[in-house]
Amino acid sequence: MTMHAQIQPAPQFGETPFTRKKRRNEMIAQGIFAVMVACIVIPLFLIVGYLIKEGVSLISWEFLTTNPTGGMRKGGIWSALLGTFWLVGTSLCISAPIGVLAAVYLNEYAKDNWFNRVVNLAVVNLAGVPSIVHALFGLGAFVLFAGMGRSIIAASLTLAIMTMPVIIASTKEALAAVPRQFREACWNVGATKWQTIWRIVLPNSVSGILTGVILQVSRTAGETAPIMFTGAVFYRKIEEGNLFAYGLGDQCMALSMHLFTVTTQVTNAPHALPFAIATVLLAFVLLVNLTAILFRSWLRNRKKW
Amino acid sequence: MVTPKVQVENLRLSYGSKEVIHGISFDIEPNEILGIIGPAQSGKTSLLRCINRTMEFTAGNKMSGTIRVDGEDTAKMSDVYGLRRRIGMVAPLPVGLPLTIYDNVAFAPRAAGMNNKSELSALVEKCLRQAALWDEVKDRLDSLGTKLSGGQQQRLTIARALSHSPEILCLDEFSIAIDPVTTMRIEDVLKELKKDMTIILVTNLVQQARRLAARTMFMWNGEIIELGPTEQLFGDNPKDKRTHDYVNGIFG
Numbered sequence: 212m213t214m215h216a217q218i219q220p221a222p223q224f225g226e227t228p229f230t231r232k233k234r235r236n237e238m239i240a241q242g243i244f245a246v247m248v249a250c251i252v253i254p255l256f257l258i259v260g261y262l263i264k265e266g267v268s269l270i271s272w273e274f275l276t277t278n279p280t281g282g283m284r285k286g287g288i289w290s291a292l293l294g295t296f297w298l299v300g301t302s303l304c305i306s307a308p309i310g311v312l313a314a315v316y317l318n319e320y321a322k323d324n325w326f327n328r329v330v331n332l333a334v335v336n337l338a339g340v341p342s343i344v345h346a347l348f349g350l351g352a353f354v355l356f357a358g359m360g361r362s363i364i365a366a367s368l369t370l371a372i373m374t375m376p377v378i379i380a381s382t383k384e385a386l387a388a389v390p391r392q393f394r395e396a397c398w399n400v401g402a403t404k405w406q407t408i409w410r411i412v413l414p415n416s417v418s419g420i421l422t423g424v425i426l427q428v429s430r431t432a433g434e435t436a437p438i439m440f441t442g443a444v445f446y447r448k449i450e451e452g453n454l455f456a457y458g459l460g461d462q463c464m465a466l467s468m469h470l471f472t473v474t475t476q477v478t479n480a481p482h483a484l485p486f487a488i489a490t491v492l493l494a495f496v497l498l499v500n501l502t503a504i505l506f507r508s509w510l511r512n513r514k515k516w
Numbered sequence: 517m518v519t520p521k522v523q524v525e526n527l528r529l530s531y532g533s534k535e536v537i538h539g540i541s542f543d544i545e546p547n548e549i550l551g552i553i554g555p556a557q558s559g560k561t562s563l564l565r566c567i568n569r570t571m572e573f574t575a576g577n578k579m580s581g582t583i584r585v586d587g588e589d590t591a592k593m594s595d596v597y598g599l600r601r602r603i604g605m606v607a608p609l610p611v612g613l614p615l616t617i618y619d620n621v622a623f624a625p626r627a628a629g630m631n632n633k634s635e636l637s638a639l640v641e642k643c644l645r646q647a648a649l650w651d652e653v654k655d656r657l658d659s660l661g662t663k664l665s666g667g668q669q670q671r672l673t674i675a676r677a678l679s680h681s682p683e684i685l686c687l688d689e690f691s692i693a694i695d696p697v698t699t700m701r702i703e704d705v706l707k708e709l710k711k712d713m714t715i716i717l718v719t720n721l722v723q724q725a726r727r728l729a730a731r732t733m734f735m736w737n738g739e740i741i742e743l744g745p746t747e748q749l750f751g752d753n754p755k756d757k758r759t760h761d762y763v764n765g766i767f768g
Contacts, residue, residue, distance in 0.1 A: 322575065323575045323576075392607070392609070392611045393611065393613055393614065395570065395573070395607070395611070396607070396611040396613055396673070396676070397613070397623070397627075398570050398573060398600065399570060399605040399607070400600065400604075400605075400623060400627065400676060400677070400679070400680055401597040401598065401599075401600035401601035401624060401627060401680060402597070402623070402627040403597060403627070406627045410615075410623070410627075411614065411615075414614070
């Protein structure tokens with residue numbers, strides 16, 4: 212009985228050791244996260260800033276639209292820029308539809324049995340294979356066995372093989388994020404699986420699917436190894452100003468490869484040249500990403516739940 | 517003798533090694549409201565999913581026994597989508613599809629190939645009226661179904677279940693997200709609908725079964741404890757003492 216009288220009611224909204232501790236922990240947590248963000252962002256800006264600072268003196272419209280000349284020490288990067296454009300475009304045209312459709316099958320139709328589990332495991336593992344291994348596969352399968360020779364199509368196929376597992380994995384994630392109850396509601400009213408996928412699942416996962424595909428654009432544009440053996444060359448002169456100066460069976464230059472060449476193989480290249488190439492490569496990727504981000508945010512505004 | 521609308525014969529269902537329905541048999545007469553009551557995990561929802569064959573989408577289940585609709589074995593029906601259209605299903609949690617209110621209701625008829633605009637509009641209005649939702653949404657049919665309140669979404673779900681003119685309407689605890697007044701309005705609608713269809717009413721509100729159902733089935737742990745006229749189950753002398761305890765809330 213006397214117990215009750217002894218207990219002092221705690222001040223309800225005042226400072227107590229417990230609330231002080233909570234506030235301190237909150238600040239520490241927030242601080243750690245902020246520092247981590249800084250660790251990512253600061254180097255990024257330093258890198259990009261440095262590239263631009265060193266390379267900007269060379270960049271001009273003429274630089275973008277003329278072929279390299281003078282043993283790649285002079286002139287522009289037209290043939291490399293157009294080559295990258297073709298490689299990215301072609302490989303994306305191959306890997307995006309196949310990857311997305313395969314992911315739809317795996318996520319929506321495939322039953323949970325040992326075979327499909329093996330397939331899923333293979334996809335995940337393939338996504339982690341180093342690009343040089345894909346390059347060797349591309350050389351063996353497309354260049355030599357299929358007889359395509361070193362060409363844009365062989366290089367694009369190699370790049371497509373490299374990006375496809377990642378597209379499959381990310382598309383599957385996006386599809387799985389659509390709540391199952393939507394599917395069940397559709398099945399309950401007698402809709403087929405395909406009607407459900409077409410009218411409900413795909414419209415609501417398209418922005419996620421797109422994100423996965425877009426990330427692969429950057430990867431495709433940046434990789435050097437897979438195209439080195441399969442279709443990219445050190446030097447090639449093409450018609451300036453013609454977007455279709457390359458054919459699918461041609462060999463091509465590429466920005467990533469060109470950057471590699473200029474830095475390691477060409478002596479006495481102007482100091483600013485590699486930086487300018489890198490800046491253009493970055494800008495290319497950024498431009499593609501930006502388009503996709505805008506498209507995605509437009510889609511997201513129409514998101515339905 | 518009339519063919520029962522639904523005949524369930526020795527239905528067994530197991531998920532993996534766990535059997536959840538232990539061989540139950542019962543008939544549902546045409547145009548009756550059958551109330552199904554029973555605690556959670558007694559197999560009520562699973563039973564409904566066996567009837568419209570959406571159980572097929574759940575991996576790892578094993579079903580045996582026969583379910584007949586109008587005397588025809590559902591397992592042998594080649595057009596499973598046709599079967600599902602004959603059965604309206606309302607799930608316990610409201611699911612507004614991420615479409616407009618109009619498209620939510622028009623989804624099933626469109627999936628079945630109906631394209632005539634004026635017919636669709638008339639159908640949408642009719643179903644929304646039946647689900648007691650029309651007056652609240654008639655001015656914003658093109659806004660999103662998912663933006664409606666929980667109770668409104670539930671009525672939208674009911675409207676969608678009615679949109680394919682089912683012969684059998686399965687309501688799985690439909691009133692869970694609806695206020696009592698709206699529940700009463702829908703119950704009145706159900707009494708109307710009974711003229712045209714057979715209704716299976718799974719409910720946790722035992723009094724709801726008492727108000728609506730001519731016969732009530734008490735399920736527990738995957739078995740039918742008692743199936744009989746509602747007055748009998750709710751009266752002083754049901755056949756099984758557990759029924760008496762359950763409907764009077766002194767179970768356990």
